[in-house]
Amino acid sequence: MFNKIANFLLNFQYSVKQSSTMCLHRSVTRRSLFAPNIVSFGFVLMVKQFLVESATSTSSNARVKLAGKIGPTQITSMCKKVPLRGALIVLEGCDRSGKTTQCKNLVKALEANGRPAKYINFPDRTTECGGLINSFLTNKKDFNDETIHLLFTLNRWEAKNAMEILLRDGVTLIVDRYSYSGVAFSAAKGLDLEWCKAPEAGLLKPDLVLLLTMTASAISKRGGFGDERYEVPEFQQRVMKMYDQLKDDSYWTEIDADKSFGALHDELLTHCNHAIDNIVNEKMDKLW
Numbered sequence: 646m647f648n649k650i651a652n653f654l655l656n657f658q659y660s661v662k663q664s665s666t667m668c669l670h671r672s673v674t675r676r677s678l679f680a681p682n683i684v685s686f687g688f689v690l691m692v693k694q695f696l697v698e699s700a701t702s703t704s705s706n707a708r709v710k711l712a713g714k715i716g717p718t719q720i721t722s723m724c725k726k727v728p729l730r731g732a733l734i735v736l737e738g739c740d741r742s743g744k745t746t747q748c749k750n751l752v753k754a755l756e757a758n759g760r761p762a763k764y765i766n767f768p769d770r771t772t773e774c775g776g777l778i779n780s781f782l783t784n785k786k787d788f789n790d791e792t793i794h795l796l797f798t799l800n801r802w803e804a805k806n807a808m809e810i811l812l813r814d815g816v817t818l819i820v821d822r823y824s825y826s827g828v829a830f831s832a833a834k835g836l837d838l839e840w841c842k843a844p845e846a847g848l849l850k851p852d853l854v855l856l857l858t859m860t861a862s863a864i865s866k867r868g869g870f871g872d873e874r875y876e877v878p879e880f881q882q883r884v885m886k887m888y889d890q891l892k893d894d895s896y897w898t899e900i901d902a903d904k905s906f907g908a909l910h911d912e913l914l915t916h917c918n919h920a921i922d923n924i925v926n927e928k929m930d931k932l933w
């Protein structure tokens with residue numbers, strides 16, 4: 646019996662947060678063993694048994710040392726739903742609405758709760774293609790509207806495979822702007838909306854889009870507004886109208902971002918946790 650449990654548990658990855666919290670991350674092996682995404686009560690009893698036995702053994706293995714720190718709280722946390730994969734969560738919205746600040750803090754908060762998460766942003770200015778985009782945004786280079794649109798799209802395609810791998814590994818991605826920015830900004834310049842959407846088709850479809858909204862006067866009070874191309878209030882209003890056309894209530898939530906950092910963070914975190922807990926498809930859908 647003990648060997649059976651030990652072998653079974655070796656298929657799990659243990660990650661230790663702080664001194665006493667222990668989380669079980671789903672491994673590929675477990676995915677094939679367990680169809681339902683709930684750790685069963687029977688399994689928890691098996692874990693407990695294993696830990697009790699481990700605690701009394703003389704092994705110096707670090708995992709075994711953990712056993713002494715497992716109490717009812719940790720056992721209860723193991724009973725929580727284990728998502729089938731990471732969630733793809735996108736923050737969109739007007740300039741200076743706080744997307745970057747919030748995304749980075751959401752990742753910190755999720756990780757602190759034992760939920761693997763990673764910050765991803767578009768445009769990703771670190772790639773070759775991203776370098777061209779950066780030159781354009783900072784007015785060092787000029788491209789016609791179609792060319793810059795396709796460069797922004799390419800910047801997402803080059804990240805697609807890596808994103809998919811992370812999601813499959815159970816990592817939630819908090820994405821700072823995505824295809825919706827691509828389409829909304831280009832269409833606000835006068836390009837046809839459907840033309841703008843076409844090259845984005847086939848990219849990963851987010852599980853949740855959080856659209857941060859703010860009035861023009863509230864935005865103008867935020868730091869840094871006006872440094873780059875597009876940072877003009879009238880243009881930002883046109884972008885917001887385009888977001889309205891792209892909005893899909895089945896996976897979009899609109900949030901008024903004109904509130905304190907902490908209040909906005911709490912609201913966004915609740916939505917993120919809900920999205921992570923409610924992943925029903927292991928397979929990712931595609932845009933559009």
Ligand code: Z5A
Binds near residue numbers: 798823824827874902
């Ligand atoms: N673009 C495009 O055309 N096509 C595409 O496909 C994509 C993008 C992906 C650069 O994007 C431009 O590229 C962008 C869209 C276009 N143009 N515009 N406009 P970017 O994402 O790199 O842009 P950015 O420079 O990071 O700006 P931003 O993303 O719009 O800002 P933000 O991330 O939303 O805000 P923030 O940097 O977190 O915060 C802004 C300031 O407000 C800062 O001083 C904060 O300290 C402050 N702040 C944040 N939260 C609060 C609260 N709650 N209260 C008070 N003050 C706050």
Ligand code: MG
Binds near residue numbers: 744745746821
């Ligand atoms: Mg930003």
